[in-house]
Amino acid sequence: MAAGVLPSESALQHARTSLLSKIPPNGHGDQATRHHLHNDLVPGLNKSSQSPNYYGFVTGGSTPIAAFADNLVTAHDQNVQVHLPHETAATNIEDAALRMLCDLVDLIPAEWPHRTFTTGATASNVIGLICGREYVVREAARRVGLFNSGSVAEHGLFEAMTAAEIDRVQIVTTVPHSSLRKAAALVGLGRNCFIDVGCDTASRSFDITELARALKTPRTASIIAVSCAEINTGLFATNGHDMRIIRKLADEYGAWIHVDAAFGLPARLLPRNVGYDALLEGVAGVELADSITGDAHKLLNVPYDCGFLFSKSLALAQHCFQNPNAAYLATAASQPTNASEPSIPSPLNIGIENSRRFRALPVYASLMAYGKIGYTEMLVRQISLARAIATYIEGHTTYELLPSDPSRTLEQRLESVYVIVLFRAKNHALGDGLVQRINGSKRIYVSGTQWDGKPAARFAVSNWQVDVERDIALIKEVMDDVARD
Structure with a gap:
């Protein structure tokens, strides 16, 4: 193990002063560049992944097999965007990794057909909120008798909300992670769309009475965001009883339940022994959500960046993220290669990115x-x-x-x-x-x-x-x- 977690001041200073300020007319060549990287720059990096004594960001640290697999990712440089089963096994590997990941945390893959890897929990929260936004506006439109005018993906947020006769989409939550607020800004809901329904306690758990009151707000559609667990304390905002009530309220008022489980989802691994009851109760009922965000670098100790998103509506995701009229991206890959294989949707039609790194391989290997x-x-x-x-x-x-x-x-x-x-x-x-x-x-x-x-x-x-x-x-x-x- 390395002696320290942080680089010395001299190493930091040397790394900064040795950086090139502009591109050289003639390249220095591979050997000189490798020497520069290894001897000048690497000593100026912290050991957040390599040292077990780094307790800042929840980095996790790459395990040996994850690092090995990530080197293969770079060497083979797959662009995992279109399912082409006769050309590469990359999307098959991704599908297998996502199914295994569901199994790891006791989620049934068939119940979560929308499964995708992302750059991290922020991107996963963006996807979850896009799906939630689409669902709640559509549902509001359906409840006023409209069935074709409530799509944000098709008509835009303003037109879809106007047709659905709603003035606002709110996110009802308690102690949301900052990435969720950033995601709300990115998807057009705004950082001020959050309604805090937390109890006045240290854990900031859900106040179910306040939640019900918020969901009744006239001309408002709601996404319920559950923090599992809170970043500052690691405490959980719900328990199994709460989640059952939240699910019932969501169904009654046409809300979408999104669980930000970047920190808490691993607790579903814990044995049912004395000492873990409170933690297991904190993740109980997560399976009742509509979408779940996770971070593989936290859960699986694979390299940055690797997040994932599970949701229960593949059709909704394909409507939101479909790449229209891109002839060169056409594929018959939504069909299985034989009757015994599951159908695999092309990743570019169920998430944000078109160009995608092969993040699945370190996950599968781990x-x-x-x-x-x-x-x-x-x-x-x-x-x-x-x-x-x-x-x-x-x-x-x-x-x-x-x-x-x-x-x-x-x-x-x-x-x-x-x-x-x-x-x-x-x-x-x-x-x-x-x-x-x-x-x-x-x-x-x-x-x-x-x-x-x-x-x-x-x-x-x-x-x-x-x-x-x-x-x-x-x-x-x-x-x-x-x-x-």
């Missing part, structure tokens, strides 16, 4: 190499480390575990700890520079955030190399040093 048991074991180690960190922080005189909850014992609070640990310094003077002091060690890395308007810090445990005993010892050593300074 699922084959480690299997369900292997990924479960990785997640259990990550949760165990997160809970060890939480226990250490709660017992320390310098630090405070967040969210504070005097009504619950530490054991009860630990049951809700997933892979994220939120904390701050009790001393406000230390709190302002806490993250900088921890990261200044260059031995571990945490991210800065806020809680209740005050500075806080956050451990996000996600690397596949986690070793609980080794890593908690290092964390305690660094944190104790910071406390003594």
